[in-house]
Amino acid sequence: MTELKLDRVTLYEFHAQFCKTLADANRLLIIAELVSGEKSVSDLANSLGLHQSNVSKHLALMRERGLVDTRRDGASIYYSLSDPRIFKAIELLIQVQSDQVARRHKLAQKIR
Amino acid sequence: MTELKLDRVTLYEFHAQFCKTLADANRLLIIAELVSGEKSVSDLANSLGLHQSNVSKHLALMRERGLVDTRRDGASIYYSLSDPRIFKAIELLIQVQSDQVARRHKLAQKIR
DNA sequence: TGGTTATATGAGTATATGGCAATATAATCA
DNA sequence: TGATTATATTGCCATATACTCATATAACCA
Numbered sequence: 001m002t003e004l005k006l007d008r009v010t011l012y013e014f015h016a017q018f019c020k021t022l023a024d025a026n027r028l029l030i031i032a033e034l035v036s037g038e039k040s041v042s043d044l045a046n047s048l049g050l051h052q053s054n055v056s057k058h059l060a061l062m063r064e065r066g067l068v069d070t071r072r073d074g075a076s077i078y079y080s081l082s083d084p085r086i087f088k089a090i091e092l093l094i095q096v097q098s099d100q101v102a103r104r105h106k107l108a109q110k111i112r
Numbered sequence: 113m114t115e116l117k118l119d120r121v122t123l124y125e126f127h128a129q130f131c132k133t134l135a136d137a138n139r140l141l142i143i144a145e146l147v148s149g150e151k152s153v154s155d156l157a158n159s160l161g162l163h164q165s166n167v168s169k170h171l172a173l174m175r176e177r178g179l180v181d182t183r184r185d186g187a188s189i190y191y192s193l194s195d196p197r198i199f200k201a202i203e204l205l206i207q208v209q210s211d212q213v214a215r216r217h218k219l220a221q222k223i224r
Numbered sequence: 225t226g227g228t229t230a231t232a233t234g235a236g237t238a239t240a241t242g243g244c245a246a247t248a249t250a251a252t253c254a
Numbered sequence: 255t256g257a258t259t260a261t262a263t264t265g266c267c268a269t270a271t272a273c274t275c276a277t278a279t280a281a282c283c284a
Contacts, residue, residue, distance in 0.1 A: 052232095
């Protein structure tokens with residue numbers, strides 16, 4: 001009983017970690033950039049206006065957690081989404097969020 | 113140009129906040145409990161073995177961000193999912209995550 | 225080999241987050 | 255009204271996170 005509960009918590013911690021990986025605006029921006037194809041660290045740093053070390057750290061985290069793959073070409077390292085459904089999943093979340101915002105807006109109008 | 117970029121960042125911060133709301137094991141557990149119908153704070157605290165104040169805080173956060181609705185009945189307050197697709201979205205994320213883990217496992221086997 | 229470019233990593237700092245304990249607010253009931 | 259139950263809120267602490275700067279590692283080229 002307790003054993004089963006612990007397992008369930010562990011499982012949910014695992015899923016929560018995945019959500020945490022998506023729970024950063026810069027990482028979402030990076031993922032969005034990668035939808036159109038692989039990009040190097042400096043590509044991303046330039047297009048997003050972020051520090052190279054910052055981007056590198058975000059990519060390292062996403063790599064650790066299996067969201068992106070890497071390919072070295074000379075001195076550059078190219079990052080790509082390991083699964084295009086990552087972006088689909090994010091889009092669905094965004095859709096739900098947008099609908100909620102719309103619903104709350106309507107509700108606020110009714111009250112007013 | 114800069115204006116547009118700022119807007120994009122702001123938008124992604126908004127989406128990141130939504131992901132953050134899901135990025136906690138106990139909140140995911142609460143959401144999973146609510147799939148089967150509305151529950152009071154103490155219901156949730158008991159079934160998950162969490163402190164009442166802890167559950168209350170998590171629910172307040174989820175309510176602020178529109179994930180749950182509330183209904184008062186006497187002294188109790190019942191929480192419910194504001195949109196069942198929240199759980200669907202989480203399930204999709206979990207699916208992607210599971211596939212990634214499976215793929216990495218296969219890869220590890222090949223290397224070994 | 226030395227210089228340059230690309231990426232990764234470590235140190236330090238500021239902020240955010242989750243948890244617990246204690247207290248406050250609110251509703252019920254005797 | 256006073257006691258009880260249910261929920262919310264506040265203060266505090268420990269930990270985690272993101273960021274910047276500086277430095278290390280790695281590949282390339284003259």
